[in-house]
Amino acid sequence: MGDVGGTWDPGECSDECAQEWLAGLRANPALPNSALARLLTVEESPGPASSEWLKWRTLDAEAARMVVASPQIGHRLRAVEKPELDVDVLSCLAHDAEPRVRFVYAVLAGDFGRRIPEGVLEILAGDDQARVRRAATDHRGLPLTVRARLARDENASVRAGALTPEVWPLLDADLREALCADPDPAVREAVDRLLAPEPEPAPRIAPELRVTDPDPYVRRAAAGDPHVPTALALRLADDPDDGVRLALSLREDLAEEQRTAVAYVVPDGYHTPPRWVEERGHEPEVARRAAASGHVLLRRSIAMRHRLPADVVELLAEDEDFFVKLTLCEHCQDAPHELVVEMYAHWHGLKAGFLRHHPNFARPGLARYADHPNPRLRHAALDDPDGGPDLVLRLADDPAVSAWAVQDPRLPAGELLRRLALRDSARSAAANPALPPAVMHRLLDLAGVAAGPAR
Known part of the structure; x- marks a missing residue:
């Protein structure tokens, strides 16, 4: 698109259109870090979906550092939920000024198999918020000396969380006695779990008694237990409980004739x-x-x-x-x-991403669906690598699939710019990865977003 970014002007820019551009840019996979830095200054509406775009965006090391340093709390919260981010970059959130961020980081610091940097758990364990200290006690890597200190914490939930079999012998006698008589029931329950004797193994019940037990859950277990002889299990074929008959019908040792003879009922759902x-x-x-x-x-x-x-x-x-x-x-x-194509065409629970990631989904030739009455197949036509700009341009005027067609990088440049100025397509056009960075920055200028460093 040449140098159009500095000169292109869509005409009057309404607040609604500006918001559509921002939403599109947040979804644009080719968004440069210079534009990301500007987007991170935009305050987003509070709510469960706030900053959701960051959860799905791939961030390189530079972008990750920008997100964890964002002035927006929602951005920093989303960073913690991204398993691929560098743990050392995330560790600065243990010092975050916002208690919510420190708490979420304390909860998720070790999730996704992540290494917790040295010293981070000690910082969290010394937090002035009790729920942050409590979350720190859930991590097995918390040093025992720190855990022993938290067993004296002023907050009962922290004291209870600090107690483990490993730390109990390290506590002095006076503290153990105080914890046994703690005024908070959660602490006393934690102590009771530590001191409780190992439960004795449950006595084995004879299979004959299990298949005649009045509890249907016992009979269900017996019906599916391969250790219960086949002939004995088959006595449950006429059991009044649907779950018992279903468990019986799924046994490996049944012949198909025996399986068919069981009056099982297939339940709905998984x-x-x-x-x-x-x-x-x-x-x-x-x-x-x-x-x-x-x-x-x-x-x-x-x-x-x-x-x-x-x-x-x-x-x-x-x-x-x-x-x-x-x-x-x-x-x-x-x-x-x-x-794969048939199921995608008829089951709305399968998203377009399902197609693209299935190894047997053959993309060449899908353009033949461009005029198919099923809009899901017309959408699939966009995945044909041999489909050129004409295909994309045609589908950009299809109300059912235009949002995806306008995001397609094969859309002709002039048409992409035209679509940026249309309210119904502004978001999709701003999400198009073929949009030059200069145009992205021009959109941010027009939307009133503060300029970032010189680009």
Whole structure:
């Protein structure tokens, strides 16, 4: 677009249009750090979705440092939720002026498998906010000397959180006695857990008693227990409890005739796969048996495997049950392209990102869907790498998919600038990664955002 950034002017810029530009720029994957620095000065509306854009934005080291130093509390809070950020960059949040930021950092500092920098837990354990100190006690890396100090804390929740089997022997006798008689029940309960004797193992109940137990939950457990003999378990085939009959029907040791004879009811919603399918579903013969079963939950269960033999995939891809096919597409890397597209076309729970990340999603040729009556398939047409600017331009006028088409970097430059000035497309145009940095900064100028360092 040449030097258009310094001269382009959309005409009158309404507050509404300016907000659309800002929202689009926040979503723009090509946003330079110079523009990010300016966006970080913009105060956002409070609420659960505030600064959500930062949660999904990839930040390099420079950008990460800018976010944790942002004047906006919401930005700093979002930084803590990003597992990929450098732990040493994040560690400065232990000193943050805002108690909410220090608390969230204290809770999440070790999440996502992150290393906690040396000395950070000690800082959090000395915080003037009790909930920050309490959060510090949840980290196993907290030094025992610090934990012992917190066992004397003025706040009861901190005292309770500080108590672990490792620290208890280090406390002096007077403190242990005081904690045993602590006026707060949470502290006394923590002490009781430490001092409680190991529970004795529960006595084994004979299988014959389990299958006749009046508690349906006991019978359910027996029905699915492979240690209960098959013949004994089959006595539950006419059990009055639906859960008992369902558990029985999913046993590995049943022949298909026996399984069919059980009057089980398939419940709505998600069902945890049987343990034998989870543990041995990678074995080809186990996979083939489950895929060929008349029990739809066994077929749905095996469809959850990451990889499956070709003949099993072929069988499941033709299954009469919609959710078997959907589960295969969602979980199995071997699901065929045709089925992936079919499920995407008919199930709104599958987002466009699902298509793009599926290894068997073949993009070339998708342009043939540009005129398809299903808007989801017209959207998929944009993923055809051989589709040129004409395809994108055509779909930019399609109300159902224009938001994505206008964000497509293949959109002609002049059309992209024109769309920036239209209220209905301003956000999508500002999110287009082909937008030159100079134009991005011009949008920020027009929106009244303070200028950053010289660019």
